[in-house]
Amino acid sequence: MDPSIKIILLGDMGVGKTSLIHSYVLQTFQEEYKTTIGADFLNKKITIDENQIDLQIWDTAGQERFQSLNHSYYRGSDCCALVFDVTNRESFQNVSRWKEDFLQHSEPEDSESFPFVVIANKIDLTEQRVITEEEIKNWRLKNSNIPTFETSAKNFSNLDDLFLELTKKGLKRQ
Ligand code: GDP
Ligand code: MG
Numbered sequence: 001m002d003p004s005i006k007i008i009l010l011g012d013m014g015v016g017k018t019s020l021i022h023s024y025v026l027q028t029f030q031e032e033y034k035t036t037i038g039a040d041f042l043n044k045k046i047t048i049d050e051n052q053i054d055l056q057i058w059d060t061a062g063q064e065r066f067q068s069l070n071h072s073y074y075r076g077s078d079c080c081a082l083v084f085d086v087t088n089r090e091s092f093q094n095v096s097r098w099k100e101d102f103l104q105h106s107e108p109e110d111s112e113s114f115p116f117v118v119i120a121n122k123i124d125l126t127e128q129r130v131i132t133e134e135e136i137k138n139w140r141l142k143n144s145n146i147p148t149f150e151t152s153a154k155n156f157s158n159l160d161d162l163f164l165e166l167t168k169k170g171l172k173r174q
Contacts, residue, residue: 078170
């Protein structure tokens with residue numbers, strides 16, 4: 001059987017988690033606001049060095065608003081993407097909270113070295129951007145150099161690179 005990797009996306013409501021998954025897996029982007037995709041996760045097959053890997057990418061159905069995600073959402077994750085919106089300062093400030101929340105609920109044995117990635121989404125909105133690359137760099141320096149990806153679910157920017165990195169990190173951990 002193909003190895004399977006569970007990736008979860010965490011972050012404030014509205015940062016673009018559902019859109020990132022849709023854009024990457026289904027190659028569609030919708031402008032209108034949607035709170036759920038009606039499924040716990042979407043599957044995508046990805047090939048690395050001629051090996052097929054089965055990605056399970058988990059989405060939330062709006063429960064993140066209350067920071068009360070079900071334990072099953074976190075359980076068994078191989079890596080975790082912390083998403084914020086570059087036009088929303090609060091969502092950036094909450095990245096550390098989501099990281100703590102993940103570690104608290106999933107209690108991985110390797111909590112010191114668990115693979116996280118930070119996603120700075122909506123970079124297509126250059127005029128409205130408030131979080132600078134400099135700020136993100138400073139945050140990284142204080143947070144064990146977690147890799148950061150600047151993405152746009154709208155323009156499909158950097159999505160392949162992002163999910164490839166998440167997959168590799170998840171694989172390395174198994
Ligand atoms: P979620 O609550 O984190 O799942 O966020 P959604 O995926 O539902 O996105 C919230 C809103 O932001 C929707 O109106 C999306 O169309 C919009 N959105 C998501 N990603 C992007 C992006 O990269 N660029 C722009 N301009 N809008 C985005
Ligand atoms: Mg959503």
